[in-house]
Amino acid sequence: MDSSSSVVDRRTPSPTPKASDALPLPLYLTNGIFFTLFFAVAYYLLNRWRDKIRTSTPLHVLTLSELAAIISLIASFIYLLGFFGIDFVQSFIARASNEAWDDDVVGDADRFLLQEDRRLARCPPAAIDCAIPSVSKMMDPLPPPVISSEEDEEIVKSVVSGSVPSYSLESKLGDCHRAASIRREAVQRLTGRSLVGMPLDGFDYDSILGQCCEMPVGYVQIPVGIAGPLLLNGYEYSVPMATTEGCLVASTNRGCKAIYASGGATSIVLRDGMTRAPVVRFPTAKKASELKFFMEDSANFDTLSVFFNK
Helix, strand or coil, rough: CHHHHHHHHHCCCCCCCHHCCCCCCCCHHHHHHHHHHHHHHHHHHHHHHHHHCCCCCCCCCHHHHHHHHHHHHHHHHHHHHHHHHHHHHHHHHHHCHHHHHHHHHHHHHHHHHHHHHHHCCCCCHHHCCCCCHCCCCCCCCCCCCCCHHHHHHHHHHHHCCCCCCCHHHHHHCCHHHHHHHHHHHHHHHHHHHCCCCCCCCCHHHHHCCCCCCCCCCCCCCCCEEEEEEEEECCCCEEEEEECCCCCCCHHHHHHHHHHCCCCCCCCCCCCCCCCCCCCCCCCHHHHHHHHHHCCCCCHHHHHHHHHHHH
């Protein structure tokens, strides 16, 4: 079998007909026609049956117009049920079933492959060798484990089972990069999702331990711009800024130019530290204001400080 015939064999069957395919019209026109038809014939039949009851005419005796109205009523009811009722119920079933979700994903992949096959069918025979992504690749499978030793493998299994807390890996192993690698593998196994697109190597995890980020599994790349020069305390500084906010570096750079043109800035560090303060919630603003007035007395403030610092 040549390559062109193999392309045809991979094509998926035509999609299942839907209720909206009943008329070769835009969807809103098709819905409008069947809505109008349903209510019009229902109103007509109710009036006819009311007249028959008044004149003691048997209901089963039908005229051609009544028979056509009944057929139209049934057809419009089937359309509305197929368009709204069945799809509505199936949407709930699909959300509740993981198997249905997987079928939807595979269906999307099959539609992608069909589009690729149509594209390849227009290519010359020499171009048929271009690669087609498989369904398994599009499902984002887990990468092969990157654990380098049996000891690390056992630690991964312990983290997955919950016997070893993920946050304690750095302190237990003494190697932040190794801890991030083990945690990353454990997360992939627990979630069933791949983290291949997130870099792991090339970062100093020791520098963020206890400072910037807990339980790291990798890092992301953020654009870094340069603002400056900033004239501060008689020295010029080029300020790197990592951000994804547009115009932030540009506006900071304009501020640096204004400071430079004004002769520079002078800074003094009064205190280097971090403060924490308690938060008290009251049911009304009046109660909160009473606490404010109470704390304005220095003796009361000292009493509250002793209480909150316990």
